[in-house]
Ligand SMILES: Nc1nc2c(ncn2[C@@H]2O[C@H](COP(=O)(O)OP(=O)(O)OP(=O)(O)O)[C@@H](O)[C@H]2O)c(=O)[nH]1
C-alpha cells in the first residue's frame with residue numbers, strides 16, 4: 001500500500017538527493033571516462049534518480065542538495081517543471097553528510113515526517129524499488145508497532161555501503177555515509193533506538209563508483225550514459 005499523498009499540504013515523505021558539483025564527481029571513473037563524459041554521466045544518472053522518485057508512489061516531494069546550483073539547474077531542466085526543488089549547500093558545510101543535514105533541515109521546514117535519502121548514481125533504480133523500501137518502512141515514522149522498520153538501509157552490491165536510506169525526519173540520527181556505511185547506519189539506528197532493516201535489491205544495490213561497476217552495467221545502459229542520454233524509466 002502506498003503512503004498518503006501530501007503534495008498539497010504539509011508532512012509526508014520527502015526524498016533528499018545529494019548531488020556533487022559538475023566537475024569533481026565520479027573521480028574513480030577517470031580511467032574509463034574523460035571529464036566531459038563523466039559530467040554527462042553524472043547528469044544523466046541524477047536525472048534518472050530524480051525522475052524515478054518523481055513518479056514513485058509515496059514520495060511527496062523531491063529535494064536535490066548541491067553546492068553547484070547552476071549544474072543542478074541545467075541537469076534537471078527537463079524534470080524541474082514536474083516538481084523537483086534544488087536546495088543550495090552552503091560553502092561552509094562541505095561534504096556528503098553535511099549536504100544531507102542541509103537537506104534534512106529543508107525537508108523538516110517543509111513539514112516532512114519521513115526522509116528518503118537517495119544517491120544520485122543508481123542506474124537501475126525503478127519505482128518498484130522505491131515502493132519496496134517504503135513498504136519495508138514503518139507506516140508511521142518512528143513507530144514500528146504496526147510493522148515495518150523505522151530505519152531502512154538499502155545497501156550496495158558489496159553489502160558495505162548505503163545507497164538509499166529511509167528514516168523519520170526528526171530522529172536523532174547522524175548520517176554516516178563514507179567507509180562501511182551500511183554497518184555504521186545500522187549501528188546509528190540502534191543507538192537512536194530505531195529498529196533498522198537492511199534491504200538488498202538489484203535496483204537499489206547497483207551504484208556506479210568504480211571501473212568495475214561500469215564494466216558490470218548492461219551494455220545498453222553504458223552506451224546511453226556515456227553519451228549523457230536519459231535512461232528509460234521501467
Ligand atoms: N551535495 C553533495 N553531494 C555529494 C557530495 N559528495 C558526494 N555527493 C553525492 O553523493 C552520492 C554518492 O557519491 P559518492 O559515490 O560517494 O561520490 P562521487 O562524487 O559520486 O564519486 P567519487 O568521486 O568517485 O567519490 C552522489 O549522489 C554524489 O553526487 C558532496 O560533497 N555534496
Ligand SMILES: C=C(OP(=O)(O)O)C(=O)O
Pocket residue numbers: 096119156160161162163176177178179180181182207209
Ligand atoms: C558514500 C557512500 O557511497 P559510495 O559507495 O557511493 O561512495 C556510502 O555507501 O556510504
